[in-house]
Amino acid sequence: MPKVMLRRTEKGALSFYVAKKDLEAEVSSLEFEGPGKWGGAIELTDGSRFFVEPLDEEPKLPITVRATRIDE
Amino acid sequence: MAVMTRNETEALIQEVLEIYPEKAQKDRAKHLTTNDHEVEQSKKCITSNKKSLPGVMTIRGCAYAGSKGVVWGPIKDMIHISHGPVGCGQYSRAGRRNYYIGTTGVNTFVTMNFTSDFQEKDIVFGGDKKLAKLIDEVETLFPLNKGISVQSECPIGLIGDDIEAVSKKKSAEIGKTVVPVRCEGFRGVSQSLGHHIANDSIRDWVFKDGEGAKGTNYEPGPYDVSVIGDYNIGGDAWSSRILLEEMGLRVVAQWSGDGTLAELENTPRVKLNLLHCYRSMNYISRHMEEKYGIPWMEYNFFGPTKINESLRKIASFFDDKIKEGAERVIEKYKPEMDAIQEKYVPRLKGKRVMLFVGGLRPRHTIGAYEDLGMEVVGTGYEFGHNDDYDRTIKEMGNATLIYDDVTGYEFEEFAKRIKPDLIGSGIKEKYIFQKMGIPFRQMHSWDYSGPYHGYDGFAIFARDMDMTLNNPCWDQVTPPWNKPAEATTEAD
Numbered sequence: 001m002p003k004v005m006l007r008r009t010e011k012g013a014l015s016f017y018v019a020k021k022d023l024e025a026e027v028s029s030l031e032f033e034g035p036g037k038w039g040g041a042i043e044l045t046d047g048s049r050f051f052v053e054p055l056d057e058e059p060k061l062p063i064t065v066r067a068t069r070i071d072e
Numbered sequence: 073m074a075v076m077t078r079n080e081t082e083a084l085i086q087e088v089l090e091i092y093p094e095k096a097q098k099d100r101a102k103h104l105t106t107n108d109h110e111v112e113q114s115k116k117c118i119t120s121n122k123k124s125l126p127g128v129m130t131i132r133g134c135a136y137a138g139s140k141g142v143v144w145g146p147i148k149d150m151i152h153i154s155h156g157p158v159g160c161g162q163y164s165r166a167g168r169r170n171y172y173i174g175t176t177g178v179n180t181f182v183t184m185n186f187t188s189d190f191q192e193k194d195i196v197f198g199g200d201k202k203l204a205k206l207i208d209e210v211e212t213l214f215p216l217n218k219g220i221s222v223q224s225e226c227p228i229g230l231i232g233d234d235i236e237a238v239s240k241k242k243s244a245e246i247g248k249t250v251v252p253v254r255c256e257g258f259r260g261v262s263q264s265l266g267h268h269i270a271n272d273s274i275r276d277w278v279f280k281d282g283e284g285a286k287g288t289n290y291e292p293g294p295y296d297v298s299v300i301g302d303y304n305i306g307g308d309a310w311s312s313r314i315l316l317e318e319m320g321l322r323v324v325a326q327w328s329g330d331g332t333l334a335e336l337e338n339t340p341r342v343k344l345n346l347l348h349c350y351r352s353m354n355y356i357s358r359h360m361e362e363k364y365g366i367p368w369m370e371y372n373f374f375g376p377t378k379i380n381e382s383l384r385k386i387a388s389f390f391d392d393k394i395k396e397g398a399e400r401v402i403e404k405y406k407p408e409m410d411a412i413q414e415k416y417v418p419r420l421k422g423k424r425v426m427l428f429v430g431g432l433r434p435r436h437t438i439g440a441y442e443d444l445g446m447e448v449v450g451t452g453y454e455f456g457h458n459d460d461y462d463r464t465i466k467e468m469g470n471a472t473l474i475y476d477d478v479t480g481y482e483f484e485e486f487a488k489r490i491k492p493d494l495i496g497s498g499i500k501e502k503y504i505f506q507k508m509g510i511p512f513r514q515m516h517s518w519d520y521s522g523p524y525h526g527y528d529g530f531a532i533f534a535r536d537m538d539m540t541l542n543n544p545c546w547d548q549v550t551p552p553w554n555k556p557a558e559a560t561t562e563a564d
C-alpha cells in the first residue's frame with residue numbers, strides 16, 4: 001500500500017506521485033469525480049491501476065492518501 | 073557533420089553497445105535512446121534512476137554528496153558535520169563554488185570542512201560519544217553558528233550509530249537546531265536519493281510540522297516568494313534574485329545558495345515557491361504545497377527566451393502590478409540582450425553541443441544555447457528520473473541522442489562519431505575531451521566562471537562559450553594517444 005500524493009498539474013490534470021519511489025505519473029481516469037463521492041479506482045496513463053478509498057467530496061489538493069494496486 | 077537522421081542515431085547506439093558483453097549490452101541499451109517527440113512518456117523509451125552497472129565508468133556521486141554537497145552544504149550560517157572518515161568531506165570541500173556573503177569561520181562556514189574523522193576505534197566502539205564531543209567543541213569554537221547538521225557517511229549506517237538521539241540531546245542542551253541526516257553514501261543509486269533524504273530532514277527537523285517557523289519575527293507580505301533549488305554557483309542566485317526584486321517581488325529565502333537557517337524557517341509563509349532545480353528540491357516544494365498551501369512552479373533562468381517566458385509565468389501568479397513589473401524588466405534588458413546576440417550569434421551560429429550534466433542543466437540550458445544560434449545534439453542526466461526525461465523530450469530536437477548515466481566509454485565514442493563543436497559536462501570528463509581537441513566547458517561549476525542565470529548571467533555565458541569555442545588552441549592539440557611512438561619514448 002504505497003502512500004501517494006495527488007495533485008493538480010499546471011495543465012489541470014491530476015498527477016499521481018509516489019514519494020517513496022520518486023515516481024510521477026498522470027491519472028487518465030478516476031472512478032468517482034462527482035460531488036458526493038471522490039476517489040475509487042484510478043488508472044494511470046501507463047495503464048497501471050490503483051484504488052483509493054472514496055471520499056465524500058473532492059478534497060483540497062494536493063493530498064496524501066493510501067493507494068492499493070489493482071492487479072488484474 | 074550534418075544533422076543525424078533517426079536511423080543514423082539508432083545505428084550509432086547499436087555500434088557503441090557492441091563492445092559490451094551480452095548482459096551489459098541489454099542493460100545499457102535501455103539507457104540510450106533517440107529522441108522522439110511523439111513519445112509522451114519517457115519511460116517508454118528510456119530507463120533512468122537505476123543502479124549503475126558494475127565495471128563501467130559512471131560519473132555519478134553518492135547520497136552523502138547529494139545531501140552535504142548540494143542541499144545542506146550551502147546553508148551558510150549552519151555547521152555541517154561530515155560524520156565519519158575525513159575523506160568524503162575533505163576531497164569535496166569548497167568544490168562547488170556556492171558563493172555567499174559573510175565572514176568565513178565567524179558567522180558563515182560554507183567552505184570549511186568539519187568532520188568527526190573516524191578511526192578504527194570509532195568503528196569498533198561507535199562514534200556517538202565523539203559526535204557529542206564534537207558538537208561541544210563546535211559550540212565553543214564557533215559560537216555564532218545558528219545550527220548544526222550531521223551528515224552521515226557510509227560507516228555510520230553500517231555500524232548503526234544513533235545520531236538522532238545525540239542530535240536531540242545536544243539540541244536541547246545548546247538550544248539550537250541540530251539536524252541528523254541519514255544520507256550514508258550507499259543509500260540509493262546516486263546523489264539523487266541524498267537530495268530526497270535532505271529534503272525530508274528539513275521537513276522533519278526544521279519545519280517540525282509547522283512549529284519550526286514560530287518565534288522568528290518575520291512579517292509575511294503579499295509578494296513574498298522563495299527561490300528554491302538555486303545553489304548560487306558563481307553567484308547564480310544573486311543574478312536571479314535581482315530580476316525578481318526588480319519586478320516587485322520580495323525574495324524571502326534562497327534555497328540553498330547563500331541561504332540561512334532563518335530563511336528556511338520563514339519559507340512556509342511565502343506566497344509562491346519558485347523552483348529552479350526540480351530534481352533536488354521538488355520534494356520539499358510538494359510538501360509545502362500540501363501542508364502550507366503554497367503553490368510552486370518550475371522556472372528557467374538560462375537565456376533571454378526562457379527568462380522572459382519564466383518572468384511572465386511567475387507574474388501570472390500575482391496581480392497587475394507584478395505583471396507590469398515583469399514587462400518592465402523584460403523591456404529594460406532587451407537592448408542589452410539584443411546587443412549580446414548581435415555580437416555572438418554570428419560567431420557561434422550552427423555550432424553543435426553535447427551535454428551531460430546533473431539535475432536541471434541537461435534541459436534548462438538548451439534554450440540559452442539556442443539563443444546563441446547553437447544546437448544541442450545530445451544530452452543526458454547523471455541521476456535524472458523519468459519526470460526529468462519527460463520534460464527533456466519536448467526541449468530537444470527530434471532524432472537527437474539522449475543518454476542516461478552515460479559511461480565513460482560511451483560518451484567518448486558518441487563524441488568521436490557525432491563530432492560536436494562543444495561539450496559541456498563535469499571535471500571528470502573535462503581533460504579527456506580537451507586532450508581529444510574538443511572545446512569543453514564545465515557545466516557543473518561553470519568552469520570557475522559564472523553566474524549563468526538571469527540576464528547578467530547570459531552575457532557571461534555567451535562570452536564564455538565564444539571564448540572556448542573560438543579559441544585557436546584546439547587545432548594545435550594532438551591527443552597523446554595519436555602521437556607517433558618515438559615522440560613518446562623521447563619524452564621519457
Ligand code: SF4
Nearest residue numbers: 134136160225226257
Ligand atoms: S560513498 Fe560513502 S565513503 Fe564514499 S564519499 Fe559517499 S559517504 Fe563517503
